[in-house]
Amino acid sequence: MSDTEREVHAVAERAKDAAADLAPLSRAVKDEALLAMADALVDHAESIVAANAEDTARARENGLSEAMIDRLSLSVERIEAIADAVREIVELPDPVGEVVRGKILPNGLELHQIRVPLGVIGIIYEGRPNVTADAAALCLKSGNAALLRGSSSAYSSNTRIVEVLREALAKTGVPVDAVQLVPGAGRDSARALMRARGLVDVLIPRGGGALIQAVVRESTVPVIETGEGNCHVYVDAAADLDKALDIAVNAKTQRYSTCNTAETLLVHKHAADAFLPDVLRRLRELGVTVHGDDRVRFYDPEAVEATEEDWSTEYLSPDLAVKVVDSLDDAVAHIRRYSTAHTEAIVTDSQAAARRFVSRVDSAAVMVNASTRFTDGGEFGFGAEIGISTQKLHARGPMGLPEMTSTKYVVTGDGHLR
Incomplete structure (x- = not known):
């Protein structure tokens, strides 16, 4: 195993432990953490903008188009808008624990299917550093630990944003390792994340068709395809x-x-x-x-x-x-x-x-x-989305909070034997 793989597996193992502690937390605890994250983004906006300036300077040196640089750029006003988006997630219903269906079987057993977090969600994305905060907030609200792997073009911005979010979580009842940045900016770190089967429960790529297809081809972790739209x-x-x-x-x-x-x-x-x-x-x-x-x-x-x-x-x-x-x-x-x-x-x-x-x-x-x-989570009234799934698995179309959960069956008896 390479040094990069060891580093990525280490953060994934911490995420797995954090996910186990995060799953049973109440909505009140998670919402308190989200509000702390939103406030921290505003309080540290200037340091995030300074880190972002490093990214935009590199982008210009590398000849990126002005349109791409605009997608990459952050200002205090844009960071305040990102914080507002996190606060909006606080207002959304918590899907964890929702009873999908339930009944009493003829033998008297009580059967309930309930929503539970997926666990550890890895998100590989391009360009926009606002996705770092959006994805972290959506994962936390749905009870999942987030492993964030943004593009190298936004590495300084993403690093600072995650530092700010983790500092905020340290003051709450949510484990800090519920939000982590995948170490490294090269392809090796992304590839190691794709191969962390058993540590990462699902990968969600957000970006262009080339990125999505690369993740689908190379990943041994289950992938939810999002985004590409002809x-x-x-x-x-x-x-x-x-x-x-x-x-x-x-x-x-x-x-x-x-x-x-x-x-x-x-x-x-x-x-x-x-x-x-x-x-x-x-x-x-x-x-x-x-x-x-x-x-x-x-x-x-x-x-x-x-x-x-x-x-x-x-x-x-x-x-x-x-x-x-x-x-x-x-x-x-x-x-x-x-x-x-x-x-x-x-x-x-x-x-x-x-x-x-x-x-x-x-x-x-x-x-x-x-x-x-x-076709948009906001337009559909979901309030927020992690992306738009084009697959036929458990999630299809705009992926709101319920689509970031799985289910389990809880069966309650009274000494029942088969």
């Missing part, structure tokens, strides 16, 4: 075209860099003549580059000729793939082939078409006459 909007033959125009534009342009942004627009051939000229003009006015098939380029010769790669690309930029399809079933077939199973939308006034689309599209979220941008 989302589609399908405009049906029976669509209200005014609604369709607004939904398609909002889904693409309301924000470009999110996983629930639409990347492909599919238009039924019977709606193409009336719809495509308007939507293509509106998109061009907003600075969107259209990558279209031959039928789309008939309406807009300036559109870029779409390639096979365009249909499977999560652009995260002002680019949109647009295709004319012959039927709803053709739209579904296209989605099945290229979707990342995140979010798809249909715009239609036909209940039959909506039912067929919903039943045949297998994604974490399916929208009917609504923008894909609504």
Whole structure:
């Protein structure tokens, strides 16, 4: 075992011990700790900003784009917003101990299925140092110990944030090792975390497709895939075209860099003549580059000729793939082939078409006459999320606090024998 592996296993072992002590704590104790964490972030904002300045200086030296530097940057105001987000988590219900179902069996045994923490959650993420505080708070509220492995670009910021959070926990009834930064900034430390099976219960990668797939391929720890979104909007033959125009534009342009942004627009051939000229003009006015098939380029010769790669690309930029399809079933077939199973939308006034689309599209979220941008824990009323799962395991879609728990059965008898 390498020195890096030994260091990572050491923090994982401490996290496992902390998770055992954290699991039975009451909501009041956990909420008190969260409030202490929020206050500490504000009290130490200037030192966090100073550490962040080291990261942004390195980022500029390494030629990162201004957009990436903005995602990386922290200010006192941004830290206050992070602290407010932690306080909002305090207001959320505690899922631990919730009875999922229960009954008395014919033999008199009482059977209850209750929510319990997952245990030790490792989170591997990119760029934004605000994730460090968000993830720590969500894990703590749901009774889990957090092992945080941010990107090397935010190493100084993450280190200081975790120091501040741990100093706050030391003054509460929550074990300090419930929040830890995985040591090291190189790939070896991330790989050691991925291989800490038996110490880490689940890994959650947050970032681009390359990061997520690397974790899925290399990890021996169970992984919940989050984030990557090649989302589609399908405009049906029976669509209200005014609604369709607004939904398609909002889904693409309301924000470009999110996983629930639409990347492909599919238009039924019977709606193409009336719809495509308007939507293509509106998109061009907003600075969107259209990558279209031959039928789309008939309406807009300036559109870029779409390639096979365009249909499977999560652009995260002002680019949109647009295709004319012959039927709803053709739209579904296209989605099945290229979707990342995140979010798809249909715009239609036909209940039959909506039912067929919903039943045949297998994604974490399916929208009917609504923008894909609504797939979000806050928009769903969950209050917060750790990410959006595109898997079919216990968690799918926005992962709120309940999705960060497992369950166990408690069986109570009175001397029962089988």
